[in-house]
Amino acid sequence: MxxxxxxxxxxxxxxxxxxxxxxxxxxxxxxxxxxxxxxxxxxxxxRHLAPGNKDGLYCSRILYVWEPLITKDDNNRPTPCLAQSWEMRDGGKEWIFHLRRDVYFHNGTKFNADSVVANFDRMKKGYKRSSFYGLNMETYYPTLLKYEKVDEYTIRLLFKEANVNELYKMTDFGSPIYAPECFDEDGNFRSVAIGTGxxxxxxxxxxxxxxxxxxxxxxxxxxxxxxxxxxxxxxxxxxxxxxxxxxxxxxxxxxxxxxxxxxxxxxxxxFSVDKNKSTMIRYLSLNGNKFPFNDVRMRRAVSLAIDRKNLVHGMYLDYAEPTINILNYTSPGYKAIPVAYDLQEAKRLAHEVLGDKRCEITYCINGSEPLQKGEAELIAYWLQDIGLDVQIKSIEYATLSKMMRKGEFDIVRVQRGLANGDPFSALYTFVMPDGGINASNRLGYNNPEVVELMNRVKHITDEQERQSIFDRVQEIVAYEQPVIPLFNDMNIVAYNxxxxxxxxxxxxxxxxxxxxxxxxx
The missing domain is CATH 3.40.190.10 (Periplasmic binding protein-like II)
Known part of the structure; x- marks a missing residue:
């Protein structure tokens, strides 16, 4: 070691x-x-932070060109931006947003309810791909029945089902607002993005x-x-x-x-260097549809064999925080779970699955990230102790994504950011049978108790009760490890x-x- x-x-x-x-x-x-x-x-x-007309957002939020209706505070909770206040009615089936007055787009046109409706009309035309977070009505406004102007500075959203966590979904990438003049008939950008930022x-x-x-x-x-x-x-x-x-x-x-x-x-x-928490979590995606990772014991063995604290200290100089939780530590619903490292228990669990045989597996990494190779070598070194002989492959990201969709992998090193602070959305994509990452990364994860809890929490308005359910889901998933979280990233900046x-x-x-x-x- x-x-x-x-x-x-x-x-x-x-x-x-x-x-x-x-x-x-x-x-x-x-x-x-x-x-x-x-x-x-x-x-x-x-990367280029303004991919342009073919990108659903045109540019990243961090350029401060466009603004959302709802943004996030320092604790990743919803806070006013272009919408200065709101009301939730009928248990979350109706939301009223009161818009900020005396705001103008970069081209001099007025921001008001009409411009918000125009942006919803655009979303209604269909999914808009983005280098950042895709713009999708179903993702950010599930079961939305109607959006309408109440008066010049008020809009109303009506939902088929209660959406008690709608504010979280709308933060930043969930409610970007542009001048209606930006859009062509298909909802694509006809010009540079014109925002209010x-x-x-x-x-x-x-x-x-x-x-x-x-x-x-x-x-x-x-x-x-x-x-x-x-x-x-x-x-x-x-x-x-x-x-x-x-x-x-x-x-x-x-x-x-x-x-x-x-x-x-x-x-x-x-120069100076500064850091903060980041919404990015780095993890290993295991192919849960084939041997040996279709067995929860083997996934747990992999998790227990990885010395995350040593990994973060040796490879990342403590500019990261070890975790076994798939929910990022910036989410308001995050539960701190002790990071476990137990090589003897890992060996025992792996032996129950493999017996006295060894198993060859392919570990794919993104070749464009400089530290992934060294990280993979270290993890491969640990995994050999539990009977896994690892072959590391460095692959271009686009090719890697196609391989994952086809299930042509054993382990892939992946990362995931939070589009918003909503714990429900962040957990859903990993743990629900139809969750985006569960499906696209071939996790094969399906726990009936988790499904029941997630379906129940959707309609609960009491924050304490909601948090209790999120805590339970995190505990189950930390034990069963449908993916292997490694560490929560940090946002590091260096500057003159x-x-x-x-x-x-x-x-x-x-x-x-x-x-x-x-x-x-």
């Missing part, structure tokens, strides 16, 4: 050395930051960069920075080098900077000290609060 950890540490050390040497060619900062205009901040992400898109070069300019007519507190340029730099090494050289001021989005590079850049007095208030949220950074430090210091 110790030799394996030393090997992985040496790999990370060699990578850091190589990156440092590459950056040295450009010298130290040498005022490279002056390449930017004084009132412009340049950031970078691993503190920043607007003025240029979008796909897979290269997107330019954001401050919306000086914003209804709320206006942004401090006049212009952001958000570059797309997929390669981790290149992104790190750009930050060190001063080509960019900071990184954002998921996978912004890996922990070992965050630890390295933190040593440089020109030229910036101030560059603080990570549970998703992204609040760009409207970012300032230039020298203006105030």
């Amino acid at each position: 110790e030799s394996m950890m030393k090997k992985l540490f040496l790999m990370m050390l060699l990578l850091i050395t190589a990156l440092s040497a590459g950056c040295g060619k450009q010298g130290q900062l040498q005022n490279n930051i002056e390449k930017h205009a004084k009132d412009t901040v340049v950031l970078a992400a691993y 503190p920043y607007k898109i003025t240029e979008n070069a796909l897979n290269k960069y997107v330019v954001l300019e401050r919306n000086d007519n914003y209804w709320g507190e206006k942004g401090k920075i006049k212009k952001f340029i958000v570059r797309t730099i997929p390669n981790t090494d290149t992104r790190y080098a750009a930050l060190k050289s001063g080509e960019i001021d900071g990184v954002l989005d998921i996978n912004a900077i890996p922990p070992f590079l965050a630890a390295e850049i933190k040593k440089d007095s020109n 000290k030229r910036l101030k208030n560059y603080k990570p949220l549970i998703y992204g950074v609040d760009l409207s609060k970012v300032e230039l430090a020298e203006e105030n210091d």
